[in-house]
Amino acid sequence: MWELGEGLEIRLFSGSANRPLAEAVARSLGLGLGKALVERFPDGEVRVRLLESVRGADVYLIQPTAPPVNDHLMELLIMADAVRRSSAARINAVIPYFGYARQDKQTQGREPISAKLVADLIQEVGVHRVITVDLHAPQIQGFFNIPVDELSAVKLFASYLENHHLTDNAVVVSPDSGRAEHARRLSERLNLPLAILAKRRIGPRETQVAYVIGDVAGKRPLIIDDIISTGGTIRRGVEALAAAGAQEAIVMATHGVLVGPAHENLSHPAIREVVFTNTIQLTPAMGFNILSTADLLAQAIRNVHTNQSVSALI
Template identity: 50%
Template sequence: MPHPVEPKLISGNANRPLAEAVARRMSMHRGMNVGLVDARIERFNDAEIFVEVFENVRGEDMFIIQPTSNPANDNLMELLIMADALRRSSAGRITAVIPYFGYARQDRRTKARTPISAKLVANMITQGGIERVLTMDLHAAQIQGFFDIPVDNLYASPVFALDIEHQFKGRLDELMVISPDVGGVARARELAQRIGCPLAIVDKRREKAGEVAEMTVIGDVTGKTCIIVDDLCDTAGTLCKAADVLLEAGASEVHSYITHGVMSGPAVERVTKSRMKSLVLTDTIAPSAAVRAAENIRVVPVAPVFAQAILNIWNGTSVSSLFATETLGPIYEGLYPRG
């Protein structure tokens, strides 16, 4: 049964362009204007966050679009305070649309006396009055179990598959999908199956966080066009080193498809100077001016899939249907024409 009220979107400051793109896409689907709820989200002089909603939201189905990317703490607090404002304004249901879920890398205790920050954040979101979470490519699938509310985890690989089939048309038999570490094999295998390509692994060993001591290629990449796939790129050191290792192992060229472009510190400079032919990111995190200006970095939109997922949640229909190419293809028809 359709929900009796219209879905309403509200955006924080983390990635307003994405929120506006989702609203435009939903307007196309609905055949009526879907705008962002008018609100004021600002800082006091001591950096405290203040939120004021200027529209009536009583009984409404509210979707807060707010990735918890850098600055992670500020964006997380914005999300929680927006949720509190909506809950106290008698919103009917509050769904947090978190395209990039920060703190996801702290999903387990790797040594004694360390936190599981992803669980702490999940508790804060649940206690903040949010009733459902919609996100994309969680760093670890088990994070869904940290929540005591429904979590819909979208995947970028169907979008990447459409892009690869378009960009490498006629060359698919030359491709090989690469997992940059053993932990990402399931993600890489899923993409490899979608585009019908073989899979190889770059095994990396770290001496300490952020520094890779050694890399080894598992699989024969000789003469192959390698597609590295991963969920996030932070400083790009590992990614650029993996590209070098693959080329030294005989690969003809290397491209990378990364869901979340964290792109901290020297990341953009490293990518532009690397031997990678291209890096493809999604806009779950708002691309910086440097990312957009880089010649070998390209951004693909996720607004179409998020807009459809929001409509499916509002309608009470399947979100997992968006994992199928048959469903996703028409949504991206304008960007990747079929045939």
């Protein structure tokens, strides 16, 4: 068992949102998952009970707040409260996918900033640090008054593209201006040109691609996004790229939320393949390529626990 300082041992626990990822993280660290009971009362309330001591330990709760978001968020909060009341020395929330991240600002009057509310709730139950992957909005880090380590899947996508020889005659495409920084980092890593899709919002859940910024004619678009929910934005993006003379696109996204008509939209003939990470639990039977974030999260946990830099992983 690893120790930090004067006997501070590490403990890993998982909620029900993505246990296979938590188990893979534990294997990468050479540890086992802590024993805990996570279940529902008949009326839907969450019940948590730790089945081993965490007194004086450095505890890591691995729980993406994936759909059903509210259920998994409550699990995380209740687990953190259980750990705090069990006298853990430090509580770290490993949230590979941070739900409510798209509600990071007011877009109309009399709206909440729900991402800030969630950040407040996480801090209120005693969490000392958050580890996450590809936040939808970088300013969410500032919603917390505790350290937030945001990891990136860009390196995973770059390795996948290189290993599968998908970078020849390619152009990295950002689906909007908000993802331009991630796209820029991927394009620099692969030494490829960059293009951006200019969008305009025509409703609270509807966008339209106005035009393509950059040369994509005759090139293979490598579209990189953080979240794909219904897939409508991606479908409209690949249609705009095809109209501009691009080849079939490779679509990559860190978080596959995949609700509503997502599978239909991602089956568009202008899309050659779709790649996700496993921050949200997916299966190969869905027809997508899935990259594991387990080693990345494990290294972040290792570095945090041993007081080493996490920024080197980014």
